[in-house]
Amino acid sequence: MTANAMLGEREKCLAAGMDDYLSKPLNFGQFQSCIAQWIGAKPDASAPPVDVNNDKLDNSVPVDLSRLNEFTEGDKDTERVVINLFLETAYESFDMLKTAQLHNSEEDWKKAVHSMKGASGNLGAMALHSLCSEAEYQGDLSKEAKSSILGNLYAEFGKVETYLKGLN
Numbered sequence: 001m002t003a004n005a006m007l008g009e010r011e012k013c014l015a016a017g018m019d020d021y022l023s024k025p026l027n028f029g030q031f032q033s034c035i036a037q038w039i040g041a042k043p044d045a046s047a048p049p050v051d052v053n054n055d056k057l058d059n060s061v062p063v064d065l066s067r068l069n070e071f072t073e074g075d076k077d078t079e080r081v082v083i084n085l086f087l088e089t090a091y092e093s094f095d096m097l098k099t100a101q102l103h104n105s106e107e108d109w110k111k112a113v114h115s116m117k118g119a120s121g122n123l124g125a126m127a128l129h130s131l132c133s134e135a136e137y138q139g140d141l142s143k144e145a146k147s148s149i150l151g152n153l154y155a156e157f158g159k160v161e162t163y164l165k166g167l168n
Contacts, residue, residue: 087161117136
């Protein structure tokens with residue numbers, strides 16, 4: 001399993017000797033299929049097919065609740081805990097990003113955006129995850145350019161936050 005999901009990385013990893021390849025954010029269905037393959041288990045015929053094509057995401061909803069459900073197994077109390085933890089972590093990441101942008105700290109910028117990228121991907125906020133992924137590799141930009149990126153992150157996070165708070 002790797003956080004490096006760039007084009008061609010699967011082939012590089014397999015060529016380097018990995019037995020298989022899964023990238024973050026983790027798709028629980030892919031994970032189950034991979035494990036089943038390696039332990040020799042037969043697929044569950046009653047389970048719905050796993051859609052591995054992320055191009056079919058519904059962009060009108062800022063959070064893919066099926067991803068959240070994978071981690072909480074539908075438990076509403078656990079869901080609230082995960083949502084609150086995500087929001088708390090995101091607020092901290094934004095504070096770090098503002099400070100990193102102000103002080104032009106590439107290392108702190110990358111650390112903060114990486115944290116938010118992982119949290120948003122695991123939660124199912126895939127548009128936010130994508131913006132964070134792009135921002136992670138742009139840490140050496142000017143303060144003005146980072147300000148623009150930060151504005152885009154705030155805008156998308158606002159959609160996610162509003163949506164999540166509406167669930168409670």
